[in-house]
Amino acid sequence: MSPPKSPPKSPNCERLLRTYVDSVELHRIEVSYNEHLHHGHMLPSIQFDYGRCLVHSRFPADIIKLEYRPIDCCYLTALAHTKLGNYSAALQFTKAMLLKEPLNQPGRELQDLINHKVLREYLIQVAVVGGVVVMIGVLISMVMARR
Numbered sequence: 675m676s677p678p679k680s681p682p683k684s685p686n687c688e689r690l691l692r693t694y695v696d697s698v699e700l701h702r703i704e705v706s707y708n709e710h711l712h713h714g715h716m717l718p719s720i721q722f723d724y725g726r727c728l729v730h731s732r733f734p735a736d737i738i739k740l741e742y743r744p745i746d747c748c749y750l751t752a753l754a755h756t757k758l759g760n761y762s763a764a765l766q767f768t769k770a771m772l773l774k775e776p777l778n779q780p781g782r783e784l785q786d787l788i789n790h791k792v793l794r795e796y797l798i799q800v801a802v803v804g805g806v807v808v809m810i811g812v813l814i815s816m817v818m819a820r821r
Contacts, residue, residue: 688787695727707723
């Protein structure tokens with residue numbers, strides 16, 4: 675197996691994963707969203723702002739309550755799934771976005787970042803399993819040496 679490549683050059687994606695919305699801002703936009711929802715005339719900008727705030731919330735429960743919308747919110751939805759560690763779902767949304775807009779640079783950067791995170795997790799899992807196998811081998815050899 676070849677060594678993993680260095681992380682993709684996507685400071686914007688990394689920055690977005692570490693960006694959080696102020697709770698006052700989230701509350702203000704949530705109130706506005708609920709008012710529009712109650713009156714039955716939702717503006718796309720309000721819906722987008724609310725989704726953006728939910729994605730950038732510090733609390734996973736807020737990210738989870740985000741309603742996933744069609745392609746126009748794929749990037750934020752993919753970002754939300756990435757923050758939650760749901761990489762397969764995040765990749766589905768980036769693929770859908772890139773099917774519609776193949777030259778979308780933020781989408782490509784996010785997809786590269788997700789792929790890197792998946793590879794890193796895989797390599798960590800392989801290392802853990804390898805370590806366990808080595809430990810078992812050492813224990814067996816110690817038991818055999820005592821006989």
